[in-house]
Amino acid sequence: MNWAPATKGFKTYLKLERSLAANSIEAYSKDLEKLYQYAELQIIKKSPTEFSLSDLRGFITWVAELGMIPSSQSRIISGIKAFYKYLLMEDYISSDPSELLETPKITRKLPDTLSIHDINKMIAAIDVSKPEGARNKAMLEVMYGCGLRVSELTELKLSNLYLDPDVEFIKVTGKGSKERLVPIGNEAIKALKIWIELIRVHFPIKKGEEDMVFLNRRGSRLSRVYVFMVIKQLAELSGLQKNISPHTLRHSFATHLVEGGADLRAVQEMLGHESITTTEIYTHLDREYLKSTIIEFHPRN
Structure with a gap:
């Protein structure tokens, strides 16, 4: 089986049988494209069904030599394993060469976080006298107040806002098109209502975008890149020296909840993590916080 039909069939399988979101299918496709590029560089070119475990290990070594970090290598291996699982299921191969492919050890890096003082400085740096300012304030309040991924923010719909006091x-659509309900606080609600009821109503809205919460001046939904730019600019205006992205606000949301004593399972639910181990990274941040508190305040220190 050649690469083109194998790739096409795999994408159809991901969409129809695994019901993955477009972003996830695109990520898997890119991983498979890298494997194809590696195959094309070899003296003896092989089809995907001719790859052995040794070939796949050579591919991972090649990927590592390109400078990809262990977490990226692990994601690629996950994509390759899914591809060969598909080939096995469809009887294109009789055994799975990726079955014994090892995932590189990943040392978890603690994410950058902002203090509530830093976040307040960023919000204060927004010029709310401008229409975009009211929108950007609502964006920041929602990202930090609800711990959203940037894609979840840009895809947020008016029909999924339940802002009544009771x-x-x-409602957020996360990875794999999975929906979850996230509580929203007063400050975020207040900023959203100002944007939606007083500012957004005066924006020209493109057909098909009527339900999107956050729009640009042309009436289209915001891009992820645009949100990154807004956050970077606000960080600079606030004089913050950290490398800040929209994800920093999500990390800060989780960290502040854990430091405040929130149940880890509740934080997992709000973040939309499938595994509790993904959320447990914030317990490390919490331990550092507790350690610094003991050092500062304990009479024997």
Whole structure:
């Protein structure tokens, strides 16, 4: 089986049988494209069904030599394993060469976080006298107040906002098109209502974008790149020296909850993590916080 039909069939499998989101399918496709590029560089070119475990190990070594970090290598291995699982399921191969492919050890790096003082400085740096300012304030309040990924923010819909005093939740579509309900606080609700009821109503709205919460001046939904730019600019205006991205606000949301004593399972649910181990990284941050508190305040220190 050649690469083109194998790739096409794999993408169809991911969409129809695994019901993955477009972003996830695109990520898997890019991983497979790297394997194809590696195959094309070899003296004896092989089809995907001719690859052995040794060939796949050679591919991972090649990827590592390109400078990819262990976490990126692990993601690629996950994509390759899914591809060969598909080939095995469809009887294109009789055994799975990726079955014994080892995942590199990943040392978890503690994410950068902002203090509430830093976040307040960023919010204060927004010029709310401008229409974009009201929108950007609402964006920041929602990202930090609900711990959203940047893609979840840009895809947020008006029909998924439940802002009545007796409800106060938003429905978020996360990875794999999985939906979850996330509580939303007063400051975020206040900023959202100003943007939606007073500013957004005066924006020209493109057909098909009527339900999107956050729009640009042309009435289209915001891009992820644009949100990154807004956060970077606000960090600079606030005089913050850290490398800040939208994900920093998500990390800060989780860290502040854990430091405040929130149950880890509740934080997992709000972040939309499938595994509790993904959320447990914030317990390390919490331990550092507790350690510094003991050093500062304990009478024997």
